[in-house]
Amino acid sequence: MAANILVVEDEPAIQELLSFNLQQAGHHTLNATSAEQAFGLLRNTLPDLILLDWMLPGVSGIEFARRLKADAYTKTIPIIMLTARGEEQDKIVGFDTGADDYITKPFSPRELMARIKAVLRRRAPQMTDDPAETGGLRLDPASHRVTADGKAVELGPTEFRLLHFLMTHTERVHSRSQLLDQVWGNQVFVEDRTVDVHIRRLRRALEETGHEHLIQTVRGSGYRFSEHE
Amino acid sequence: MAANILVVEDEPAIQELLSFNLQQAGHHTLNATSAEQAFGLLRNTLPDLILLDWMLPGVSGIEFARRLKADAYTKTIPIIMLTARGEEQDKIVGFDTGADDYITKPFSPRELMARIKAVLRRRAPQMTDDPAETGGLRLDPASHRVTADGKAVELGPTEFRLLHFLMTHTERVHSRSQLLDQVWGNQVFVEDRTVDVHIRRLRRALEETGHEHLIQTVRGSGYRFSEHE
DNA sequence: CGGAAATATTACAGCATGGTGACAAGGATG
DNA sequence: CATCCTTGTCACCATGCTGTAATATTTCCG
The missing domain is CATH 3.40.50.2300 (Response regulator)
Incomplete structure (x- = not known):
């Protein structure tokens, strides 16, 4: 909420x-x-x-x-x-x-x-507090917890919001500026490339349990959360 | 009650x-x-x-x-x-x-x-007098007593109300201002950071019996009472 | 293959956030 | 009135987070 x-x-x-x-x-x-x-x-x-x-x-x-x-x-x-x-x-x-x-x-x-x-x-x-669950990942906004196959995943605040947005809008490519709008807020002025860094941080956190494949790069377009491929 | x-x-x-x-x-x-x-x-x-x-x-x-x-x-x-x-x-x-x-x-x-x-x-x-019991802690509103694994825990009035609220709303992050509303009352004007101090006092009291891990910080969001981790 | 463009990765400085102890004011207690 | 307890605030510190730039790697295309 x-x-x-x-x-x-x-x-x-x-x-x-x-x-x-x-x-x-x-x-x-x-x-x-x-x-x-x-x-x-x-x-x-x-x-x-x-x-x-x-x-x-x-x-x-x-x-x-x-x-x-x-x-x-x-x-x-x-x-x-x-x-x-x-x-x-x-x-x-x-x-x-x-x-x-x-x-x-x-x-x-x-x-x-x-x-x-x-x-x-x-x-x-991503504004509601309904838990999101996809591809072995579970994100609970109420308790602010993320688990991968039951094991806890440690995320910083921005990575948490980013993952939350992606998990509530899966199977869809999001451009860097769309992500900035949705995750950072539409009045923030931040470099597009900054998104790359946070995607990297998110992937690293998911590597612990081998779930980094869920975050996919779409060259020339942006990023996507997907269970397939 | x-x-x-x-x-x-x-x-x-x-x-x-x-x-x-x-x-x-x-x-x-x-x-x-x-x-x-x-x-x-x-x-x-x-x-x-x-x-x-x-x-x-x-x-x-x-x-x-x-x-x-x-x-x-x-x-x-x-x-x-x-x-x-x-x-x-x-x-x-x-x-x-x-x-x-x-x-x-x-x-x-x-x-x-x-x-x-x-x-x-x-x-x-937290206004009813149902005793709350979680993670080895027991809080009885009727007798205004808190015990950790059977041993008495000494708390000030504010820490008592704070713990009571947290124990009746576990596994959920509460922002500082939500805690102020719920524990202090919505007509009080108090610094957000004051919550930190009372959390500290509560943790110190729980340290006696090693239960301080139940009170968790969620950076950027607030505090949470949880049995896990 | 060579080179350009896009993305990945790393390092880092600055800033934000939370932890902590001290303290003074106020209230209760005796 | 003296004393104790509680409470809110502050200052200071340690740590974590963030955005950017610099560098490395990959991808694409002629």
Whole structure:
């Protein structure tokens, strides 16, 4: 868990309710009461998910979502729409703007949490605390442990995050800059080549148990985590 | 157990019934017959849980709950709602205000106690008086005693609470700020590094019997209680 | 085969992080 | 009032982690 979630909601009571429940679940929250304020916050940090009220004073929620999806920097951020109206028509329009999910008031906190987890699982599996298990490796985010065939693997913080991302996005090539974005964060300025070094460190740690073949180089493209070959 | 429970209920008969059962179960009770009176009591002490009647003269129970959840000082207190109406609609609104559970009159004392225990366990397992036992350590909240392989361990109050929390949430990394929230309380402002010092004090106390390995550092993340390694 | 481009590997300096002991303020106790 | 205990903070130190650059190796292609 531990995602940064931006809540855009003008009604203080609901704002409070949402923030409280999110924090209870271990997330960090950013709060905005209008689309304008939200844009200001987005200039500093990009959240992992946005909870967005349908109806907002000034720029409406739906217009806000449209703008986010039009901007390359923000268009990948998952959005969950909140609305008082439960009409089918609205849902369709909501999805059209790029909302990833939809929840109608009144809702139970339990349901909201379930949807958040579902969206994060789809868009950013490494953000949840579900254990990942592939090719003899097991990585448990909750206890922050990695084992290879049952034996403990020692990793530094960056290698841990790197492996976590790779294990939740297997059988896929990731370029160095994609890895920097996903593992380091999209605002960090670091040499592309630095990725090579951390891949090296990760491989060395996996050599202990002979699992280094899981981390594969794709010449000209990047790296891949794969069970095959 | 031994939690402080605030009962907000205007009907004397039910008030009496609740208080009696709660005290029977070893809890301390505070009584209020209206939301106004309850607010007065909250200025002095924050209870561990609130039993709240849905219908109250003056400010209604649901409005009372909403206000509690809007205040940073009280918003973390679990609330169990009492209502005569068993309609589904009510339940949904109840959860919206942040009530943690729901019970409809008439109810059996047995059921009520079970729900109270469940809520306390969910919100703060270390608040129940179930003894915790792991890796040779035994911590008994009721007698406020800790033993390591049968030998007594001397701990200060903070170290006791810290160990209690860790033993009820093992095999999991806790960041310093999570520990501050859970062990110190979320209204305290204390340096993150203070946690280190108390971890040190806890470890030193456990060194006497060679159990200090149970408290593990996860560099860059926090601390963990674990039997392994 | 020769050479260029891409990747692997190593070394290292700077920085971040956690461990530790000391200490003063505050509270409880007698 | 004196004393003891607890608590939070700080300063200092040791260690681990990180990014970069320099060097070695591999791969690809004419």
